[in-house]
Amino acid sequence: MTLNRQLEVPGSSGGPVAGDDWLTTVATSAASACQAPVELLGGYLPMLADAAIDGRRPDSWELDAVRELGRRAAAQGVGARGAVDLYLSASWRLWRQLPVVARSSDPEKVRSAAEAVLRVLDDAIGVLVDGHQSERRQMIRHEEALRAEFVDDLLRGDADVARMVERAEPFGLDLGKSHHVALAAPRDADANVERAATAVERVVVGRFGDRDVLVATKDGRVVVVVPAATAAPTARTEDLGSVLHAELGRIDDGRRWRVAPGRAFPGAYGVARSYEEAREALVIADRLDLGAEVVHARDLLVHRVLGRDQSAIVDLVHEVLGPLQHSRSGAEVLLETLLAYFDAGDVATEAARRLHVSVRTVTYRLARVSQLTGYSVSRPDQRFSLHAAVLGARLLEWPARPLPVDP
Template sequence: MSDSVRRPAPVAGGEDEQWLAEVAREAGADAGGVPVELLGDYLRLLTDAAVTGRRPRRAELDAVGALGRRAAEQGISAGRAVRLYLSAARRVWRQLPHLDRSDDSEAVRAAADAVLHVVDTAVATLAEGYAVARRELVRREESLRRELVDDLLRGDSDLGGLVERAEPFGLDLARVHQVALAAPGRRLPDTDAAISALERVIFDRLGDRDVLVATKEGLLVVIAPADPVAADRGRGAGATGNLGALMHGELDRLVRGRPWQVAVGRPHPGVYGIARSYEEAREALTTARRLHSEASVIDAHDLLIYRVLLRDQPAMVDLVRAVLTPLAQARGGAEPLLDTLNEYFACGEVATEAARRLHVSVRTVTYRLARIRALSGYDPADARDRFTLHAAVLGARALDWPRRPLPA
């Protein structure tokens, strides 16, 4: 039935019900197939307002608010729900022939005012009910997501239950995943903006399946599939850095939280692989802080040597004490000599490059290397001594010596 078809003035009885049912059907189709049940008694409120000027009662508006909540729970967009109500109002108004025939402009104006009041209050109440339901759904989803993330990262929950709970979030636990942690430079008063920014850029790059973004203990947590990241970067072990760079690039745009530091665990398959990758990312973040590293992106793969060295801390303390503490006798203390060794080993034992990195002369570097040999008894140029010295330097950095005294 087109809008131009004229119906008799609304009267009580079956014909009136049939006319309103036809209006509801056309309005539902106009709104993209929205169920007409969401109109409730709205059409009757419109006709009553047009004919008698009656305004909606509180209970009738509460019913409209409940319909708004139902629309949200059914996944209908707010725009389509509002369009349903506006389309229905337009059709009802255009199909009231007694107003079309009326010569009383005041009566038409009064009817229009009454109908518009119903439309205004009903649509506002519908939108309010919709918003309340959406907030409740979001809070419930956030709570479920946070609980799921906690259980995934802990790795000791029921496997079957985890698989079932992960499915609504699009997480395939049979795939290879990796975990990244983002630590703000200062505490965030509100993490919503950071989470939204991460979701936007990560969903755009990796899709919204197999990705979870949440918070845990003041850190932003991202669980993401590892294979698209590795394919994008074209590398194996170092592929984790791409996710970290992606996250840091987006977070660094935010005013709050800078400077950010992102640690990325290695990719691992299965449910327990997620927990393992999380532990690696957390340990990498802790190790980087102990090393006073200012790197914006930390790859757990690059810090594996520190995990090995720190597994037996007493042995590492003994090594540092035996090999490096004699350097404290040098003028200026041990730290300049340790910095020289660190850069010397990092650049492949090339004195000129080490001097450039340290912003000193080559002669200063060679002098310091000679002092290290004289004080410690280990020669940095000797292949047999080089490994011992390098391991001791790495251990000293991990133990933050000489800034802090060695553990007893």
């Protein structure tokens, strides 16, 4: 937009000059002072000058153009405050040079011009900020989509390693290094996972630094990726689990969380492998109804081995524990006794205390297991088979669920 008239500029020789010349000077001065691109002013200054001289309100298309400039400012990384400062700076600079202000002795003219300028300024700032916010929301949605896609591919172990390494750079991850992945899963239905992730990110960055650290959410859990320590990696993993659990307990009003740190592995596939360890640790902990709030994947390796070959574990449970179903009290009571006995370190008195029964009841049930199955807890070779079968039964949720017919 250009002014279709000649304007007399204060300080000039008094002759008419092209309308755009003095506006260009004002725009350049404001942009320099605010350190913002002069192009973001667009046709705003001619529109403002028109309002001061003729009292003309801007057309809708002119305000739409300012809204688009607000979007452009956001896309170029100029903050909303910076864009507003640019428009305000340009406005007062233009006001000082307006002939109607600098040379008029009529207060009413000055008042009318000021009112017209302020109304246009109000309209322009409103649409400018609206356009800026609209673009920022769109940019944030786009960034969130890219982040979510990257996290999914990273944790899945995308086959295109070179591309994955390139995509990791904006997130500060060096996939040539080793990383731990820890998962935090809420044990209460009303836990706010997004809020927890935000709080955890502050603590993790403060504790481990902002490089090679990523905090996200996936499948209703908080995912934390941190670099492995160069020394004492086991201690670092334990530290990560304790840090996360302590913070979650602090910020979530007593709601319960279970944290599972995976071991550290190198490379892009290492992140996916550590994530899978942590995920399986959570699943196993839930299946076994473990009381621990922090479960380490390395402590559950034997359970992972059992779970990997489902066909073999189904056969083991069926052959070793299947006969327990012939008990009048059912298999569940005897299975619970076996689990308590093994968890108590093969001490019948401790198992009785945990089960809230007498020691005699425990020894009777163990004898009944031996009678039905032919496996005795007092024989080392048979005890191992019984213990492995009991763990397998818990992983398969047997006898609550029937064993798979064709695993």
